[in-house]
Amino acid sequence: MFDLINPSRIFHWIEKLINFINSIFFILLIIALTFALILSPPDYLQGDSVRIMYVHVPSAWIGLASFTSIALLSMLNFIFKIKNLNLITKSIAPIGLMFTCLAIVTGSLWGQPTWGTWWAWDARITSMVVLLIFYILFILAHKLIEQEEKANKVANIIAIIGLVNIPVIKYSVDWWNTLHQSSSIKIDGTSSIHASMLLPLMLMLLVLLLYCALILLMKYKTEIIRIKKKNIKRV
Amino acid sequence: MIQNFISMNGYGLFVWLSFAITFLVCAIVYYRTYRTLKKYEKDFAKELDQLSESERKLVLEKSKIASQVLASYSKSI
Numbered sequence: 322m323f324d325l326i327n328p329s330r331i332f333h334w335i336e337k338l339i340n341f342i343n344s345i346f347f348i349l350l351i352i353a354l355t356f357a358l359i360l361s362p363p364d365y366l367q368g369d370s371v372r373i374m375y376v377h378v379p380s381a382w383i384g385l386a387s388f389t390s391i392a393l394l395s396m397l398n399f400i401f402k403i404k405n406l407n408l409i410t411k412s413i414a415p416i417g418l419m420f421t422c423l424a425i426v427t428g429s430l431w432g433q434p435t436w437g438t439w440w441a442w443d444a445r446i447t448s449m450v451v452l453l454i455f456y457i458l459f460i461l462a463h464k465l466i467e468q469e470e471k472a473n474k475v476a477n478i479i480a481i482i483g484l485v486n487i488p489v490i491k492y493s494v495d496w497w498n499t500l501h502q503s504s505s506i507k508i509d510g511t512s513s514i515h516a517s518m519l520l521p522l523m524l525m526l527l528v529l530l531l532y533c534a535l536i537l538l539m540k541y542k543t544e545i546i547r548i549k550k551k552n553i554k555r556v
Numbered sequence: 557m558i559q560n561f562i563s564m565n566g567y568g569l570f571v572w573l574s575f576a577i578t579f580l581v582c583a584i585v586y587y588r589t590y591r592t593l594k595k596y597e598k599d600f601a602k603e604l605d606q607l608s609e610s611e612r613k614l615v616l617e618k619s620k621i622a623s624q625v626l627a628s629y630s631k632s633i
Contacts, residue, residue: 332621336628358575359561372571376578399607419585427574434570523561532582539589546596549621 335538342535346528353528356521357366364518371518373431378506379526381424381449383533385487387417388452391459392484395477407473408548410480411463412540416533418456425449436500443502444493448486455483595627 357375364371391410398406428446429439458479466472489506494503505514512519601605604612604626616623 332624336624349614354572354575358571363565368567370567372564372567373574376574380578415585419581423578424583426577428573430570430577433573434567451611512609532586536589539593543589543593545592545621545627546600549619549625550596550600550603551602553622554605 332542335542339535339538339542342531342538346531346535349531350528353521354523356524361518361521367435370431370434373427374518375521375525376429376433377424377431378480378522379529380420381531382526384417384421384424384449384452387413387420387533388455388480388483389487391417392480392487395480398473398477399481407476408541408544410459410476412522412537412544414456414459414463415540416536418453418460420529420533421449421453421456425453432500441500443499443501444497445490445499448490448493451486452483452490455479455486459483597625600625601629 353375357372358443361372361375363369394406394410394413397403398410428449433439434443459476462476462479463472466475493499494501506512506519506522512545514522560574562568600622604615604622605614616626
């Protein structure tokens with residue numbers, strides 16, 4: 322099964338996938354932006370400021386999902402010692418870091434008109450900052466430790482420890498009294514968000530996920546070339 | 557109507573700034589990632605170029621990825 326993620330097996334698919342995503346990306350982006358900025362209604366309480374949700378929420382979800390993937394792949398790597406997983410986690414980390422930063426910044430921009438403050442040290446925001454710190458530590462481990470094997474090990478440990486923070490972020494709004502509202506979208510189908518707002522949210526999520534896939538594929542390809550370049554003399 | 561769309565009923569600054577920051581950051585990261593990838597492809601092709609004919613042939617025969625990188629690089633120039 323692990324042969325499926327062998328670089329030489331998937332390398333030629335990467336180029337095809339990049340081209341495919343590039344070909345549909347801008348059309349989907351225009352559709353998503355039209356829904357988010359024009360067609361979706363303003364909120365009865367928050368007015369048009371609710372439109373910030375269409376970039377804030379998908380960014381936060383991607384930030385969380387990226388770190389969860391990194392941590393789970395790091396665990397798999399500890400058990401099965403698959404070198405290729407390190408390339409994948411290393412490629413995901415900058416994307417997750419970027420979206421976590423975006424979630425915090427857009428959240429702050431949303432906080433000012435709705436809460437009257439740019440920043441509050443409440444449980445959800447603080448746990449997101451902790452996630453940001455874990456991302457920075459993970460990336461720094463790869464950048465500062467010269468021995469690749471040691472760097473991978475340290476980064477994997479950081480990711481696994483950081484996984485503890487994910488449920489804290491998710492349930493922070495239920496466990497503590499926070500300024501941040503509790504989630505309106507639930508997997509069990511009891512979402513309190515109207516379809517006219519859910520559709521643009523899902524469209525923006527799709528667009529940002531495609532963007533992530535694009536960056537991930539390009540970063541992964543770069544990592545493979547970097548390693549191949551190192552080995553060129555050996556071949 | 558356009559005025560309303562721009563002002564977003566008084567929330568324009570926050571809404572537009574959120575979208576602008578998000579897409580600007582995404583565009584910068586895309587551009588930097590793309591440039592790094594192309595730089596690595598170029599360096600890889602250069603390194604291959606420095607090898608002798610027989611060595612290059614050997615590398616291209618042994619490594620599928622090497623030939624694919626070279627093909628992708630030649631397409632982009």
